Amino acid sequence: MKAKMMDVLEAFEMSDDELHYVYNKKTGEVVIVADDSSDFESDEDVDMAELEANEDQYIALPDKFDINDYHIMEQFIWQLPAGEQQTELERSIQGRGAFRYFRNTLDRFEMTQEWYDFQNETYRKMAVEWGEVNGVELVE
Known part of the structure; x- marks a missing residue:
């Protein structure tokens, strides 16, 4: 499995209370998991239902904590x-x-x-x- 270093570093910089990032093992992309209360929307984001239904497909990146x-x-x-x-x-x-x-x-x-x-x-x-x-x- 491969990921772009810049995508991972960007996720570290942008992570906050509402935005979390995961690595998609199938696509090799770092994608956003927007909190249900977040107004943030992206073509690349993953909702919580998708994440829970396919949790073996994703690896969480470190969050702000x-x-x-x-x-x-x-x-x-x-x-x-x-x-x-x-x-x-x-x-x-x-x-x-x-x-x-x-x-x-x-x-x-x-x-x-x-x-x-x-x-x-x-x-x-x-x-x-x-x-x-x-x-x-x-x-x-």
């Missing part, structure tokens, strides 16, 4: 050298508005691209691990 962007932010901060940047970024993710404050702090330190590179590399590692666990070869 599995991906845990907050933990990825922590990992990014912890890999920085001790100092002002690390301290300020740690402070930025405490409490309400953590994602916004984190991004603002990154901007102030001109580290936004460094963050996105780290996040993308983390997503890529997660995608490779997901593929290995599920017997899906990821192709560029």
